[in-house]
Amino acid sequence: MRVFFIGFGQAGGKVVDMFIEQDKRLQTQNFRGIAVNTARTDLLGLDNIELKDRLLIGQTVVKGHGVGTDNVTGARVTADEIDSIINAIDSRGTHDVDAFVIVAGLGGGTGSGGSPVLARHLKRIYREPVYAIGILPAPEEGRLYSYNAARSLSTLVNETDNTFIFDNSAWKNEGESVKDAYTRLNDEIVRRFGVLFRAGEVGKAGVGEMVVDSSEVINTLRGGGISSVGYAISEKVSPRTKQSQGLFSGLLRKKEKTEEVLTGEDKSAKIIALVRRAMLGRLTLPCDYSTAERALVLLAGPPDEMDRKGVEKSKSWVEENIAGVEVRGGDYPVQSDYIAAVVVLATIGNAPRITELMEIAKSTKEDVLKSKEKRSTMFDDGIEPLFE
Numbered sequence: 001m002r003v004f005f006i007g008f009g010q011a012g013g014k015v016v017d018m019f020i021e022q023d024k025r026l027q028t029q030n031f032r033g034i035a036v037n038t039a040r041t042d043l044l045g046l047d048n049i050e051l052k053d054r055l056l057i058g059q060t061v062v063k064g065h066g067v068g069t070d071n072v073t074g075a076r077v078t079a080d081e082i083d084s085i086i087n088a089i090d091s092r093g094t095h096d097v098d099a100f101v102i103v104a105g106l107g108g109g110t111g112s113g114g115s116p117v118l119a120r121h122l123k124r125i126y127r128e129p130v131y132a133i134g135i136l137p138a139p140e141e142g143r144l145y146s147y148n149a150a151r152s153l154s155t156l157v158n159e160t161d162n163t164f165i166f167d168n169s170a171w172k173n174e175g176e177s178v179k180d181a182y183t184r185l186n187d188e189i190v191r192r193f194g195v196l197f198r199a200g201e202v203g204k205a206g207v208g209e210m211v212v213d214s215s216e217v218i219n220t221l222r223g224g225g226i227s228s229v230g231y232a233i234s235e236k237v238s239p240r241t242k243q244s245q246g247l248f249s250g251l252l253r254k255k256e257k258t259e260e261v262l263t264g265e266d267k268s269a270k271i272i273a274l275v276r277r278a279m280l281g282r283l284t285l286p287c288d289y290s291t292a293e294r295a296l297v298l299l300a301g302p303p304d305e306m307d308r309k310g311v312e313k314s315k316s317w318v319e320e321n322i323a324g325v326e327v328r329g330g331d332y333p334v335q336s337d338y339i340a341a342v343v344v345l346a347t348i349g350n351a352p353r354i355t356e357l358m359e360i361a362k363s364t365k366e367d368v369l370k371s372k373e374k375r376s377t378m379f380d381d382g383i384e385p386l387f388e
Contacts (some may be wrong), residue, residue, distance in 0.1 A: 074113025
């Protein structure tokens with residue numbers, strides 16, 4: 001699958017920068033992308049997106065200093081400069097793209113406000129699906145961030161073909177500040193979606209027995225709404241002969257013990273267990289997985305470790321545990337010492353975190369209105385203002 005990423009705002013730009021870095025390290029050409037921001041310093045802080053692919057918008061409004069947490073201004077600036085953004089995308093090339101993916105933190109101003117605007121215009125111009133990876137702020141980041149995220153998300157889901165959610169609060173370690181966790185959280189995003197969005201591409205490891213191509217991903221996500229992704233990685237499946245340059249290198253701590261390559265029923269059982277762990281473990285958005293309308297099961301790893309029977313049984317198990325009956329799946333051979341399982345739970349019907357977010361937003365809005373009513377009346381004694 002070939003994906004065009006648009007990193008919107010600070011968080012989105014950093015995540016797309018990591019996707020591009022991953023693509024360079026693996027010497028593949030699956031991903032391309034640009035970064036869009038109202039803050040010049042955020043764009044200059046990127047390492048892998050080329051300078052010509054970093055677009056500063058809103059200069060006449062905020063002079064390159066960003067819109068802060070004002071996502072209304074972020075939306076307005078994006079609408080005013082949408083032609084410049086589309087031109088930047090076109091200049092990078094879209095003829096072979098399978099999908100557009102907007103990545104943004106939903107609690108701030110630029111990405112939160114601008115992402116829904118961009119999604120609307122992309123869908124009007126291109127035939128390819130438009131997805132978003134929306135990053136939810138943790139509650140301790142402040143009620144204003146939650147309020148922004150709720151407003152942005154409620155708009156974004158109606159403008160995209162599907163919206164993946166990554167919830168910071170579900171991934172932050174106990175006692176760890178969100179600021180300190182940002183790099184680690186971004187790595188978790190890139191690790192999961194890097195596997196998913198490379199599905200179907202032919203690499204050095206060859207073609208899978210049960211290929212998951214772009215159409216399988218697109219059909220899984222066609223129902224819209226929000227989706228969550230599960231991920232699990234196996235123990236080492238074969239001894240290292242040299243430093244790994246594969247898809248999962250650098251993602252786990254080095255382990256002394258190695259496993260022998262499994263065969264037959266053992267191999268099948270190992271795959272089923274890995275898929276179960278991916279779905280029942282920590283999802284990008286904690287949710288009731290039984291309310292998912294569709295699902296996709298993807299196994300990535302050494303060709304010798306892939307097992308058709310294991311994939312089929314895994315699909316059957318997932319189908320038994322979700323609301324819908326559409327479960328697609330297959331394998332993606334890569335040169336790696338590990339097997340990774342990715343489970344996409346598409347169009348979720350129940351996610352307590354989203355309900356909580358909407359409640360926070362509602363109470364925040366009410367408090368804002370009350371505070372306006374309680375403003376000081378020191379100068380409201382009948383004296384006419386100079387002008388209105």
